[in-house]
Amino acid sequence: MASRAPSPVALAAIPARLSDFVQLGKPRLSALVLVTAAGGMWLAPGHLAPVKAAIALAMTTLAVAAANALNAYLERDTDALMHRTRTRPLPAGRLEPRAALVFGVTLAAASVASLVFSVNPLCGALAAVAIVSYVAVYTPMKYQSPHAVIVGALPGAIPPLLGWTAVTGRIGPGGLALAAILFVWQLPHFLAIALYLKDDYARAGIRVLPLTHGDRATRACIALYSLLLVPVTLALPRLHVAGPKYFFAAAVLGAGFLGWSATGLQAGAGKRWARGLMLASVAYLTLLFAALALDVA
DSSP states (O other): OOOOOOOHHHHHHHHHHHHHHHHHTOHHHHHHHHHHHHHHHHHSSSOOOHHHHHHHHHHHHHHHHHHHHHHHHHTHHHHTTOTTTTTSTTTTTSSOHHHHHHHHHHHHHHHHHHHHHHTOHHHHHHHHHHHHIIIIIIHHHTTTOTTHHHHHHHHHHHHHHHHHHHHHSSOOHHHHHHHHHHHHHHHHHHHHHHHHTHHHHHHHTOOOHHHHTOHHHHHHHHHHHHHHHHHHHTTTGGGTSSOHHHHHHHHHHHHHHHHHHHGGGSTTOOHHHHHHHHHHHHHHHHHHHHHHHHHHO
C-alpha cells in the first residue's frame, strides 16, 4: 500500500513546531553563552584549528540549550503559573513533555560526547558539570532556598572557561578569572530579576531573596555583589590576560555599574529601578567583553 503524503496543514505546522523546540533552548541566553565562550577562546594563549573551534562553540551552545530544555521539562507546571513563562511551548501545550525530555537528553548527550571526542575530554567534563548542576541541583533547589542563585551561577560561569580550555587543554588562572567574572556578575543580575518579577516567583513557589528576606536586604546584596565584581574584573591584567586599556575600561564600567547598584539602597528604589539595573547589567557585561576583545586585539 502506498504511503499517504503529509497534508498541507501538517506541513504548515512544521515551522511552528521547530520554533517551539528552538524556544526550549532559550536562544537569547544561548547567544550570550556563545559570546562568552568565544571570548574565553579568543583570550586563551595558543591556537585552535578553525574547525575544532567551531565545534567547541557549537557544542557549548547545544549544551546550554540542553540544560534549558530539561529545565523547561521539569518546570512545566510552575511555568504555567507565571505570567512571564506561561506562553512557553510546554505550559501552553504546544509541545508534549516527552518530546521536550527526549530533545533535552539528546542534545546533552550529543554535545558532551562531541566535546570529549572532537575537542578534548576536559571540555566535555565541564559541559557535563554545567548541565547536571543546572538541571539536577539548581532547578529543584530554587523551591527550597533563596541561595539557589549562587548554585545557578556556576553553570553560567563555565562557558568562558570551556572556551579557554578548548584552546589550552587545561584549566588555567586566566580561564578561572573569566569564569569568576561571569559567576559574580550573575548574582546582581538575577537578584534584580527577582525583585522585578517577585510576584511571578511567589505564584510559582520559588524562594527568591525578595520573598524570603525582603526587598531592602536584596538591594543590599546587589550592592555588595556589584562591589565584589570590580576587583574580580580588574584581576585580568595581573594575570596577563588583558592590558592597561582593558583595566581603564573595566574600572570605569565597574564604577558606573556599582554607582547604579548603590542607588538601590535608597528607600524609593522599586521595580522600575530593578528592571533598569537588569538591563544595565547586560549592557555592562557586553561592553566589558568588548573592551577585553579590543584590548587583546
